[in-house]
Amino acid sequence: MGSFVLVVRLVLADVRRHRAQAAMLLLAVTVATATMALGLSLRGVSEALYEQTRAATAGPDVVALSGDTGPAVTSALASLADDPEVIAHHGPYRIVYADLTTHGSGRSPAVASGVVVHGFAETPGTVNRPLVTSGGWVRPGGAVVERGFAEALGIGVGDRVTIAGRSYLVVGIAVTAATSIYPWAAQIGPYGGPSDSSGLVWLTRSDARTLAGRDLPVTTAMDLKLRDPAAAEAFVEAFSDAHRDPAARVNLHTWQFMATQDTVILRNSQPILVVGSWLLGFLAVTGVAALAAGRAVEQTRRAGLLKAVGATPGLIATVLVTEYLALALVGDAVGLAIARLTVPGIASPTASRIGDAAGPGGATVAAATVLAVTVAVLSTLRPALRAMRTATVTALAAAAHQPRHRPLLTALSALLPTPLLLGLRLTARRPGRAVLQACSTATTVIATVALLTVYSQKERGYGLNGSSVLPNLRGELDRRLMLAVTILLIALAVVNTVTLTWTTAMEARANMAVARTLGATPGQIAAGLSAAQVLPALLGAMAGVPLGIGVCGLFSARNTIMPPVSWMLAAALVTLLVTAAFTALPARLAARRPVARALSAEAA
Template identity: 70%
Template structure:
């Protein structure tokens, strides 16, 4: 029998004999690698989606905006269009600042762009549903329409007048919802705002009949799209105040909505990895006697230390690598929805890249090696005779400790003695609980954070997409951590202050911690979970007859 065949057969026998431990390792490493792959894949995903949307909609390189109106503004924008660096332009066109209300009384600020009924060569919004603008109708930007729950055929009220929604479209000329305003009516910052399009005549009529603020804008395509900064520096404007928004700035603004997402996923993957190591290492330590005896048997038949190490480590490595593949598949299927929570962009961010695959593979191998390293080294260092004899280690007797322990109740005494004989396992359990409490502290602090929704006062407020996306991911990571819970009191005590420290370090200065009572309840809940997790296996083990237990084969 070849060495490879021997290793495979022994590994398969172990998998069949300990399916629960294999399942735990598979689940732990899969969640850790999937979370890490998601976190690393989000870097640059916003820019990727923006560039694909920009290519599909003939997005401008620079948008020039002025909060003023009149001949002076028109003349200044015309000078920009005639600049030698400019190869094409669109506009000038009106941007009207108004309010939009749906049938269910949801109200939101909106900017209305006045466009031609026939799209030009530059800034050509892509209609994803319905048709392009026509007289008396409006087209909604897709991210805005999704937040409103509006579709083609619905009616919306803009500045007191009802319009049918004739289409849904995407564009790269503005940032993702809710940052469509670009500048305010006076050239300053604007509130969270959605985007709608109308015909030029409808936009002009809307502004004049309701005396609404208007911004004049022009889209520019440069000879060198990368030279936007040099272009804006060379055209500061004279008597007319002009604000420039480059395509690079819009791509950077798009990434703001994911600013809290990537740290949650990356830190969550670290916590999940640590929990995987502690949990699986505890199980591996419980199998140390069986592994030592198996190593003795292999030594007795002439196996080399390398072959023995391969047998003991291959099981963990094989399961970890399988989990790595599953984690990457989950990340590939999940990342599109996480990378584009607003529906304002089109395209595909693609699967995990080479560096991401390498990082998750290193993580999976590290979890497997760290989990099995100590039992493997112990088995290799044990002599053949000692491994086959499989005798228990004689406990040291200390008279003063015996006298003190005699005062304790019998169940507590036995539990304390078992704890003292397995200090490594106690440390692993404490680390597991501390890791879980770190996530729970952040999770409990989430509901008390001040979250400003999108909308107008006195109306139904649209959810804050950035806060909502981060909150959902934090809940998911915390749930995955709790699913692997191995709690104990020291970990609960340590986990709460560590959780406070981690939350404070990664949160803005105005972040609010959850009440202390909530954190204490979370720590208590984790300890209460220990009761069924430990009492039930102990109860089942206690029901087994004594003779079969003492005569059990540990091979």
């Protein structure tokens, strides 16, 4: 108990002394775990929402669709309804494919879209009972608009819409599990042709019949409830084998198929978030490792002090690791909470489903926690081991790690102007830190290339003929997520750059003070410190472009349009300039520290 209290007190004291560093670790871990938890939480979320909607709307187990309307089709559908495995059915009912136009208002302009009209009874049956979320059910001259479609159109109960030239009053808003989410009401599926962007509207049977008489495409559908819903796939296979009549082609869609179709809208979101979380996790390790390296001397001295007063190596390691681990776990908890709050906003880009998106599950919590612990352990393992192994007297007199002599770089730097001479020599002093800076920059460029790739895709809008008057929800979600991940990556990379510059400046403060006594100006010192970060960043930016192309290639479809090379090179250049800009302030502050004080501190 005594040891526990001691560890807690030492950890708290250290956190209080280094609040900014603690905050940075917390921020880095929070961002990384939140993104990972969010990405992993999307797995299965569409299916969960579909299940909840299906339960609330008596969703069918199988929907039978036929492109024809003749007696052969009627006969085939009737035989389906009579199948012993079918315990209830709804239909056959008419489906009409038309155009819909809203009337617009001051707030929302008039828009046109493809529409799929289902002709339903005024009193819903036992199967496929759409859940009215606003207003009432269909009545003559009154249309019920599917909720996702209504939200995209910006209409509500009381508005009027025109379908195939005839005006209808919107009397209700509803959801159903019998079709895919907006904009895939046509049931052709998201991989279909240009007509796959359409919404769903219910009319009365007589209104649908009238509409069908206007020479519009019409199909017939029937919803089935099976004795064993889990065996829907087997039922479909058995039916397809038994009915191969070319005159009465009937396609059967199982509820599992529709649930899978729902996931298409999030198809790109998960890789964006999960790969993004890897990159964020990497930057978190980079930043925290830079911090830990910057504190190595102080931590070794602290370990020496603890040993001198009787602490065991085990206790010292516990104190060092506990501090980072505790902060990482707090960051993990905050990240998971953020993911829990954010999942609903991302999981359901359309309003076509009801229910709650479940937050991070056990596996997700475990994965995010492993990430947080990995960040903490990777960042502190080396300093902890060094503090444990260093002899007490040596630790008490700990000096900064002796940099290696690099004759080639030293000779090369002699040919360069003073800022580059100092910068290259600073880089050579701590090559590990230069690698971290290069990796941090490469990660930023990779994310920027991915962002440019996402924004380079030609997105068909959901309006008529691909008009973007109704935006492409999937594309918009991808862009928003990619932008958010990129902003987070850039923010962490900026923090890393500032940290790396500052720790470099602090470690080299004696050398820089000596350089000042030898005639280097503060401007040359500041430029040298900046150059020490910008030189490895240059390599990172150069590597980031091909790596970004490679990462995009791994997770993109074959027909993905890559952004022009000039854009990617411009992104690398801008990253480099931004890196230089963010090194300027810490470098300038460090360069203006009093020379005499730095030399006296070093001599002490």
